Amino acid sequence: MFKKASIFLLIAGLGMASCSKDPINDLSTEESLVYITNHDKAANFKQYKTFSIVDSVVVVENNRSGTALTDIDKDVLTRIITKMQALGYTYVSPKAKPDVGINVTWITNTYLNVVSQPLNSYYGGYWGGGFGYGYPNYYSYYETAESYWLITLLDFKNPNTVDKTFNVIWDAQVRGAGIGNRQYVDTMIDSVFGQSEYLKIN
Protein backbone atom coordinates (compact mmCIF):
# COMPACT_ATOMS: atom_id res chain seq x y z
CA MET A 1 0.00 0.00 0.00
CA PHE A 2 2.81 2.39 0.85
CA LYS A 3 4.55 1.58 -2.40
CA LYS A 4 1.47 2.58 -4.32
CA ALA A 5 1.24 5.78 -2.32
CA SER A 6 4.85 6.65 -3.14
CA ILE A 7 4.15 6.11 -6.85
CA PHE A 8 1.47 8.78 -6.50
CA LEU A 9 3.92 11.25 -5.10
CA LEU A 10 6.49 10.41 -7.73
CA ILE A 11 4.04 11.00 -10.58
CA ALA A 12 2.89 14.24 -9.03
CA GLY A 13 6.49 15.32 -8.47
CA LEU A 14 7.41 14.67 -12.07
CA GLY A 15 4.43 16.62 -13.24
CA MET A 16 5.34 19.63 -11.14
CA ALA A 17 9.03 19.54 -12.05
CA SER A 18 8.32 19.50 -15.77
CA CYS A 19 6.70 22.92 -15.47
CA SER A 20 9.87 24.72 -14.53
CA LYS A 21 11.40 24.37 -18.01
CA ASP A 22 12.87 27.55 -19.47
CA PRO A 23 10.52 28.43 -22.35
CA ILE A 24 13.10 30.35 -24.40
CA ASN A 25 16.19 28.17 -24.13
CA ASP A 26 15.41 26.64 -27.52
CA LEU A 27 15.52 30.00 -29.35
CA SER A 28 18.26 30.24 -31.95
CA THR A 29 20.54 33.28 -31.84
CA GLU A 30 18.78 34.77 -34.85
CA GLU A 31 15.38 34.19 -33.22
CA SER A 32 16.49 35.86 -30.01
CA LEU A 33 17.14 39.18 -31.79
CA VAL A 34 14.56 41.89 -31.22
CA TYR A 35 14.38 44.92 -33.53
CA ILE A 36 12.62 48.00 -32.23
CA THR A 37 12.19 51.03 -34.49
CA ASN A 38 10.53 54.37 -33.85
CA HIS A 39 10.03 57.32 -36.14
CA ASP A 40 8.75 60.86 -36.02
CA LYS A 41 5.36 60.59 -37.75
CA ALA A 42 5.49 64.29 -38.62
CA ALA A 43 8.75 63.94 -40.54
CA ASN A 44 8.59 63.84 -44.32
CA PHE A 45 11.57 61.78 -45.36
CA LYS A 46 11.27 62.85 -49.01
CA GLN A 47 12.83 66.22 -48.10
CA TYR A 48 16.16 64.61 -47.22
CA LYS A 49 18.64 63.80 -49.93
CA THR A 50 22.06 63.40 -48.35
CA PHE A 51 23.37 61.69 -45.26
CA SER A 52 26.55 61.20 -43.34
CA ILE A 53 27.55 58.80 -40.62
CA VAL A 54 29.83 58.91 -37.62
CA ASP A 55 33.31 57.52 -38.23
CA SER A 56 33.25 55.29 -35.18
CA VAL A 57 30.77 53.77 -32.80
CA VAL A 58 29.93 55.57 -29.59
CA VAL A 59 30.20 53.19 -26.68
CA VAL A 60 28.14 54.12 -23.68
CA GLU A 61 28.67 52.16 -20.52
CA ASN A 62 26.86 53.25 -17.41
CA ASN A 63 26.67 56.84 -18.63
CA ARG A 64 30.39 57.01 -19.43
CA SER A 65 31.05 57.18 -23.12
CA GLY A 66 33.92 56.74 -25.52
CA THR A 67 34.32 55.67 -29.11
CA ALA A 68 35.45 52.45 -30.69
CA LEU A 69 36.07 51.10 -34.15
CA THR A 70 36.45 47.38 -33.97
CA ASP A 71 35.79 44.96 -36.84
CA ILE A 72 32.14 44.57 -35.96
CA ASP A 73 31.74 48.35 -35.66
CA LYS A 74 33.17 48.79 -39.18
CA ASP A 75 30.80 46.11 -40.47
CA VAL A 76 27.82 47.87 -38.90
CA LEU A 77 28.75 51.32 -40.27
CA THR A 78 29.43 49.94 -43.75
CA ARG A 79 26.17 48.04 -43.84
CA ILE A 80 24.20 51.12 -42.78
CA ILE A 81 25.81 53.14 -45.60
CA THR A 82 24.88 50.42 -48.10
CA LYS A 83 21.27 50.30 -46.88
CA MET A 84 20.86 54.09 -46.88
CA GLN A 85 22.19 54.29 -50.43
CA ALA A 86 19.77 51.56 -51.47
CA LEU A 87 16.93 53.66 -50.02
CA GLY A 88 17.94 56.58 -52.27
CA TYR A 89 20.10 58.76 -50.05
CA THR A 90 23.47 60.11 -51.14
CA TYR A 91 26.45 59.52 -48.87
CA VAL A 92 28.44 62.71 -48.28
CA SER A 93 31.22 63.79 -45.98
CA PRO A 94 30.15 65.33 -42.63
CA LYS A 95 31.64 68.65 -43.84
CA ALA A 96 29.34 68.75 -46.86
CA LYS A 97 26.32 69.70 -44.70
CA PRO A 98 24.31 66.48 -44.94
CA ASP A 99 20.54 66.59 -44.50
CA VAL A 100 20.60 63.79 -41.99
CA GLY A 101 23.26 62.41 -39.70
CA ILE A 102 23.47 58.89 -38.34
CA ASN A 103 24.76 57.99 -34.91
CA VAL A 104 25.59 54.45 -33.98
CA THR A 105 25.83 53.66 -30.30
CA TRP A 106 26.62 50.52 -28.33
CA ILE A 107 24.98 50.84 -24.97
CA THR A 108 25.69 48.66 -21.98
CA ASN A 109 23.79 49.19 -18.80
CA THR A 110 25.12 47.41 -15.79
CA TYR A 111 22.94 47.02 -12.80
CA LEU A 112 24.45 46.40 -9.42
CA ASN A 113 22.30 44.26 -7.20
CA VAL A 114 22.84 43.66 -3.55
CA VAL A 115 21.79 40.88 -1.21
CA SER A 116 22.43 40.70 2.48
CA GLN A 117 24.12 37.68 4.04
CA PRO A 118 22.88 35.49 5.52
CA LEU A 119 19.67 35.43 3.56
CA ASN A 120 17.70 34.63 6.68
CA SER A 121 18.72 34.90 10.30
CA TYR A 122 16.90 31.68 11.09
CA TYR A 123 19.76 29.74 9.51
CA GLY A 124 21.38 29.95 12.92
CA GLY A 125 19.21 27.23 14.43
CA TYR A 126 21.84 24.51 14.78
CA TRP A 127 23.56 25.79 17.91
CA GLY A 128 20.24 25.97 19.65
CA GLY A 129 19.39 27.73 22.85
CA GLY A 130 17.06 30.17 21.15
CA PHE A 131 19.96 32.30 19.98
CA GLY A 132 20.36 33.48 16.43
CA TYR A 133 23.67 34.64 15.08
CA GLY A 134 24.88 38.18 15.48
CA TYR A 135 26.08 38.94 12.00
CA PRO A 136 27.86 42.11 11.05
CA ASN A 137 26.46 43.58 7.86
CA TYR A 138 27.68 41.22 5.20
CA TYR A 139 26.48 42.06 1.75
CA SER A 140 27.07 40.30 -1.52
CA TYR A 141 26.98 42.07 -4.83
CA TYR A 142 26.20 40.70 -8.22
CA GLU A 143 26.04 42.44 -11.55
CA THR A 144 23.71 42.06 -14.44
CA ALA A 145 24.52 43.74 -17.73
CA GLU A 146 22.46 44.36 -20.81
CA SER A 147 23.82 45.63 -24.11
CA TYR A 148 22.12 46.84 -27.25
CA TRP A 149 22.76 48.70 -30.47
CA LEU A 150 21.11 52.07 -30.92
CA ILE A 151 21.07 53.72 -34.35
CA THR A 152 19.63 57.22 -34.56
CA LEU A 153 18.85 59.40 -37.55
CA LEU A 154 19.21 63.13 -36.82
CA ASP A 155 17.55 65.92 -38.75
CA PHE A 156 20.35 68.36 -39.65
CA LYS A 157 18.16 70.12 -42.20
CA ASN A 158 15.70 71.52 -39.66
CA PRO A 159 17.65 72.07 -36.46
CA ASN A 160 15.76 73.26 -33.46
CA THR A 161 17.36 76.69 -33.18
CA VAL A 162 15.68 77.66 -29.92
CA ASP A 163 17.25 75.05 -27.69
CA LYS A 164 19.99 74.05 -30.14
CA THR A 165 19.09 70.44 -30.65
CA PHE A 166 18.76 68.14 -33.62
CA ASN A 167 15.55 66.18 -33.74
CA VAL A 168 15.75 62.41 -33.83
CA ILE A 169 13.53 61.41 -36.75
CA TRP A 170 14.18 57.67 -36.59
CA ASP A 171 15.83 55.29 -34.21
CA ALA A 172 16.43 51.59 -34.07
CA GLN A 173 17.40 49.31 -31.22
CA VAL A 174 18.73 45.81 -31.64
CA ARG A 175 18.63 43.60 -28.59
CA GLY A 176 19.15 39.96 -27.85
CA ALA A 177 21.87 37.32 -27.92
CA GLY A 178 24.35 37.53 -30.77
CA ILE A 179 24.36 41.30 -31.17
CA GLY A 180 28.12 41.33 -30.61
CA ASN A 181 28.70 38.71 -33.30
CA ARG A 182 29.85 39.84 -36.78
CA GLN A 183 27.91 37.00 -38.36
CA TYR A 184 24.60 38.74 -37.55
CA VAL A 185 25.50 42.30 -38.61
CA ASP A 186 23.86 42.10 -42.04
CA THR A 187 20.73 40.45 -40.62
CA MET A 188 20.43 43.09 -37.91
CA ILE A 189 20.93 46.14 -40.11
CA ASP A 190 18.81 44.78 -42.99
CA SER A 191 15.99 44.03 -40.53
CA VAL A 192 15.79 47.45 -38.91
CA PHE A 193 15.75 49.18 -42.31
CA GLY A 194 13.46 46.52 -43.75
CA GLN A 195 10.74 47.23 -41.19
CA SER A 196 10.96 51.01 -41.83
CA GLU A 197 9.64 51.39 -45.35
CA TYR A 198 8.83 55.09 -44.85
CA LEU A 199 12.57 55.83 -45.06
CA LYS A 200 12.58 55.02 -48.76
CA ILE A 201 12.89 58.12 -50.98
CA ASN A 202 13.58 56.63 -54.38
Next chain:
Amino acid sequence: MKKIIIAALFLAGFLPAYAQQQEAPKLYTLPSPFERYTHYLATARVMGAVPLGSFADSYIDKSSFRNASISIEWVLRNSPFSIGGEIGSTYFQKRIPRTLYQNGEGTISAVQTRTLSQYPVELFGNYHFLRKTSMIQPYVQVSGGISILDNVLYYGTLSSQHQKIAPKYGIGLGSKFLFKKDGAVGVDVRVKYDGTAYKHDYIEKGVSSVNGSIGLFYRWW
Protein backbone atom coordinates in the same frame (compact mmCIF):
# COMPACT_ATOMS: atom_id res chain seq x y z
CA MET B 1 -0.29 5.42 9.82
CA LYS B 2 -1.95 4.10 12.94
CA LYS B 3 -5.22 3.86 11.16
CA ILE B 4 -3.68 1.77 8.41
CA ILE B 5 -2.16 -0.61 10.93
CA ILE B 6 -5.50 -0.89 12.68
CA ALA B 7 -7.12 -1.49 9.32
CA ALA B 8 -4.57 -4.19 8.51
CA LEU B 9 -5.16 -5.89 11.86
CA PHE B 10 -8.87 -5.66 11.34
CA LEU B 11 -8.62 -7.16 7.86
CA ALA B 12 -6.32 -9.90 9.16
CA GLY B 13 -9.06 -10.94 11.52
CA PHE B 14 -11.81 -10.30 9.04
CA LEU B 15 -10.61 -12.07 5.91
CA PRO B 16 -10.10 -15.63 7.24
CA ALA B 17 -13.51 -15.41 8.80
CA TYR B 18 -14.91 -14.27 5.48
CA ALA B 19 -13.33 -17.24 3.73
CA GLN B 20 -15.07 -19.66 6.05
CA GLN B 21 -18.32 -17.83 5.67
CA GLN B 22 -20.19 -20.77 4.17
CA GLU B 23 -19.98 -22.92 7.30
CA ALA B 24 -19.72 -20.27 9.97
CA PRO B 25 -22.68 -18.36 11.30
CA LYS B 26 -23.14 -15.08 9.44
CA LEU B 27 -21.46 -12.83 11.95
CA TYR B 28 -19.40 -10.86 9.44
CA THR B 29 -21.76 -9.92 6.67
CA LEU B 30 -21.44 -6.23 7.42
CA PRO B 31 -21.38 -3.93 4.41
CA SER B 32 -18.03 -2.56 3.20
CA PRO B 33 -16.37 -0.09 5.57
CA PHE B 34 -16.23 2.34 2.63
CA GLU B 35 -20.01 2.29 2.72
CA ARG B 36 -20.32 2.44 6.45
CA TYR B 37 -17.89 5.28 7.16
CA THR B 38 -17.11 8.67 5.81
CA HIS B 39 -13.69 8.03 4.31
CA TYR B 40 -10.82 9.85 2.67
CA LEU B 41 -9.74 9.62 -0.92
CA ALA B 42 -6.56 11.08 -2.42
CA THR B 43 -5.97 11.36 -6.15
CA ALA B 44 -2.90 12.35 -8.18
CA ARG B 45 -3.58 13.26 -11.80
CA VAL B 46 -1.63 14.05 -14.93
CA MET B 47 -3.54 16.04 -17.54
CA GLY B 48 -3.61 17.09 -21.13
CA ALA B 49 -5.36 20.39 -21.83
CA VAL B 50 -6.78 22.04 -24.94
CA PRO B 51 -7.28 25.84 -24.94
CA LEU B 52 -10.74 27.04 -25.96
CA GLY B 53 -12.60 30.12 -27.12
CA SER B 54 -11.05 33.55 -27.27
CA PHE B 55 -8.04 32.44 -25.22
CA ALA B 56 -7.17 29.99 -27.98
CA ASP B 57 -7.98 32.51 -30.74
CA SER B 58 -6.02 35.44 -29.38
CA TYR B 59 -3.22 34.02 -27.27
CA ILE B 60 -2.37 30.31 -27.14
CA ASP B 61 -4.11 27.56 -29.10
CA LYS B 62 -1.53 24.87 -28.58
CA SER B 63 -2.45 21.87 -26.44
CA SER B 64 -0.44 21.19 -23.36
CA PHE B 65 0.58 18.02 -21.57
CA ARG B 66 2.54 19.61 -18.76
CA ASN B 67 -0.22 19.65 -16.19
CA ALA B 68 -0.76 17.84 -12.93
CA SER B 69 -2.86 18.00 -9.81
CA ILE B 70 -3.35 16.45 -6.38
CA SER B 71 -6.69 16.30 -4.64
CA ILE B 72 -8.03 15.02 -1.36
CA GLU B 73 -11.70 14.44 -0.67
CA TRP B 74 -14.09 13.29 2.02
CA VAL B 75 -16.55 10.71 0.73
CA LEU B 76 -19.63 11.21 2.85
CA ARG B 77 -21.43 8.35 4.51
CA ASN B 78 -24.99 7.55 3.37
CA SER B 79 -24.72 10.14 0.66
CA PRO B 80 -23.77 10.15 -3.02
CA PHE B 81 -21.65 13.27 -2.43
CA SER B 82 -18.03 13.87 -1.71
CA ILE B 83 -16.30 17.16 -1.08
CA GLY B 84 -12.65 18.06 -1.27
CA GLY B 85 -9.83 20.29 -2.38
CA GLU B 86 -7.50 20.17 -5.34
CA ILE B 87 -4.26 21.96 -6.13
CA GLY B 88 -2.59 21.81 -9.48
CA SER B 89 -0.26 23.23 -12.01
CA THR B 90 -1.05 23.91 -15.65
CA TYR B 91 1.14 25.39 -18.33
CA PHE B 92 0.44 26.65 -21.85
CA GLN B 93 3.05 27.82 -24.31
CA LYS B 94 3.14 28.92 -27.92
CA ARG B 95 5.91 30.17 -30.17
CA ILE B 96 5.04 32.70 -32.89
CA PRO B 97 7.57 33.06 -35.72
CA ARG B 98 9.12 36.47 -36.34
CA THR B 99 6.37 39.05 -36.84
CA LEU B 100 6.12 42.84 -36.80
CA TYR B 101 4.17 44.32 -33.89
CA GLN B 102 3.00 47.92 -33.90
CA ASN B 103 3.32 49.49 -30.49
CA GLY B 104 2.22 53.12 -30.56
CA GLU B 105 4.82 54.98 -32.64
CA GLY B 106 7.17 52.05 -32.67
CA THR B 107 7.56 48.83 -34.56
CA ILE B 108 8.92 45.70 -32.92
CA SER B 109 10.12 42.73 -34.87
CA ALA B 110 10.53 39.66 -32.73
CA VAL B 111 9.86 35.99 -32.20
CA GLN B 112 7.18 35.81 -29.52
CA THR B 113 7.02 33.09 -26.93
CA ARG B 114 3.71 33.22 -25.13
CA THR B 115 3.43 31.39 -21.84
CA LEU B 116 0.77 31.08 -19.18
CA SER B 117 1.27 29.15 -15.96
CA GLN B 118 -1.60 28.58 -13.59
CA TYR B 119 -1.60 27.17 -10.09
CA PRO B 120 -5.26 26.54 -9.27
CA VAL B 121 -6.41 26.01 -5.70
CA GLU B 122 -10.01 24.77 -5.68
CA LEU B 123 -12.75 23.27 -3.59
CA PHE B 124 -14.98 20.76 -5.31
CA GLY B 125 -18.06 18.64 -4.83
CA ASN B 126 -18.69 15.34 -6.57
CA TYR B 127 -21.99 13.56 -7.10
CA HIS B 128 -21.60 9.81 -7.59
CA PHE B 129 -24.14 7.91 -9.67
CA LEU B 130 -23.45 4.46 -8.25
CA ARG B 131 -22.91 2.98 -4.79
CA LYS B 132 -19.52 3.05 -3.10
CA THR B 133 -19.21 -0.70 -3.38
CA SER B 134 -19.36 -0.53 -7.15
CA MET B 135 -16.07 -1.08 -8.94
CA ILE B 136 -16.93 1.64 -11.40
CA GLN B 137 -17.98 4.93 -9.89
CA PRO B 138 -18.94 7.63 -12.38
CA TYR B 139 -19.34 11.14 -11.02
CA VAL B 140 -20.01 14.75 -11.95
CA GLN B 141 -17.94 17.51 -10.42
CA VAL B 142 -18.37 21.21 -9.78
CA SER B 143 -15.41 23.20 -8.53
CA GLY B 144 -14.53 26.75 -7.65
CA GLY B 145 -11.54 28.56 -6.26
CA ILE B 146 -8.65 30.72 -7.25
CA SER B 147 -5.89 30.46 -9.78
CA ILE B 148 -2.45 31.96 -9.27
CA LEU B 149 -1.50 33.12 -12.75
CA ASP B 150 1.92 33.85 -14.13
CA ASN B 151 1.69 35.27 -17.64
CA VAL B 152 5.07 35.78 -19.28
CA LEU B 153 5.31 37.10 -22.83
CA TYR B 154 8.75 36.96 -24.39
CA TYR B 155 9.89 39.11 -27.30
CA GLY B 156 13.06 37.26 -28.24
CA THR B 157 14.81 37.05 -24.91
CA LEU B 158 13.12 40.14 -23.48
CA SER B 159 10.18 39.32 -21.26
CA SER B 160 7.17 41.05 -19.83
CA GLN B 161 5.53 39.38 -16.90
CA HIS B 162 2.12 39.80 -15.33
CA GLN B 163 1.04 37.92 -12.23
CA LYS B 164 -2.39 37.83 -10.71
CA ILE B 165 -4.66 35.78 -8.52
CA ALA B 166 -8.00 35.33 -10.28
CA PRO B 167 -11.20 33.43 -9.54
CA LYS B 168 -11.72 30.17 -11.38
CA TYR B 169 -14.36 27.49 -11.73
CA GLY B 170 -14.73 24.10 -13.34
CA ILE B 171 -17.27 21.47 -14.35
CA GLY B 172 -16.15 17.89 -14.74
CA LEU B 173 -17.36 14.45 -15.63
CA GLY B 174 -15.37 11.42 -14.64
CA SER B 175 -15.23 7.97 -13.24
CA LYS B 176 -13.24 6.00 -10.72
CA PHE B 177 -12.27 2.44 -11.54
CA LEU B 178 -11.25 0.29 -8.59
CA PHE B 179 -8.64 -2.39 -9.19
CA LYS B 180 -10.58 -4.83 -7.01
CA LYS B 181 -13.90 -4.92 -5.26
CA ASP B 182 -13.78 -2.99 -1.99
CA GLY B 183 -10.16 -2.21 -2.74
CA ALA B 184 -8.35 0.95 -1.77
CA VAL B 185 -6.57 1.77 -5.03
CA GLY B 186 -7.86 2.59 -8.47
CA VAL B 187 -7.69 4.70 -11.58
CA ASP B 188 -9.50 8.00 -12.01
CA VAL B 189 -10.40 9.35 -15.44
CA ARG B 190 -11.88 12.81 -15.77
CA VAL B 191 -12.76 15.38 -18.41
CA LYS B 192 -13.11 18.89 -17.05
CA TYR B 193 -13.86 22.36 -18.33
CA ASP B 194 -11.83 25.05 -16.59
CA GLY B 195 -12.51 28.76 -16.72
CA THR B 196 -10.46 31.55 -15.16
CA ALA B 197 -11.60 35.17 -15.01
CA TYR B 198 -8.39 36.87 -16.10
CA LYS B 199 -7.83 39.69 -18.54
CA HIS B 200 -4.50 41.09 -19.59
CA ASP B 201 -3.08 42.28 -22.89
CA TYR B 202 -3.90 39.57 -25.47
CA ILE B 203 -6.22 37.71 -23.09
CA GLU B 204 -9.43 39.69 -23.32
CA LYS B 205 -12.16 37.28 -22.27
CA GLY B 206 -10.65 34.99 -19.70
CA VAL B 207 -8.79 31.71 -19.90
CA SER B 208 -10.79 28.62 -20.79
CA SER B 209 -9.71 25.09 -21.52
CA VAL B 210 -10.86 21.51 -21.53
CA ASN B 211 -8.58 19.06 -19.86
CA GLY B 212 -8.57 15.31 -19.78
CA SER B 213 -6.79 13.62 -16.93
CA ILE B 214 -5.81 10.21 -15.79
CA GLY B 215 -4.90 9.62 -12.20
CA LEU B 216 -4.39 7.12 -9.45
CA PHE B 217 -6.35 7.26 -6.25
CA TYR B 218 -6.04 5.74 -2.83
CA ARG B 219 -8.84 5.66 -0.29
CA TRP B 220 -8.77 4.95 3.41
CA TRP B 221 -10.89 5.42 6.50
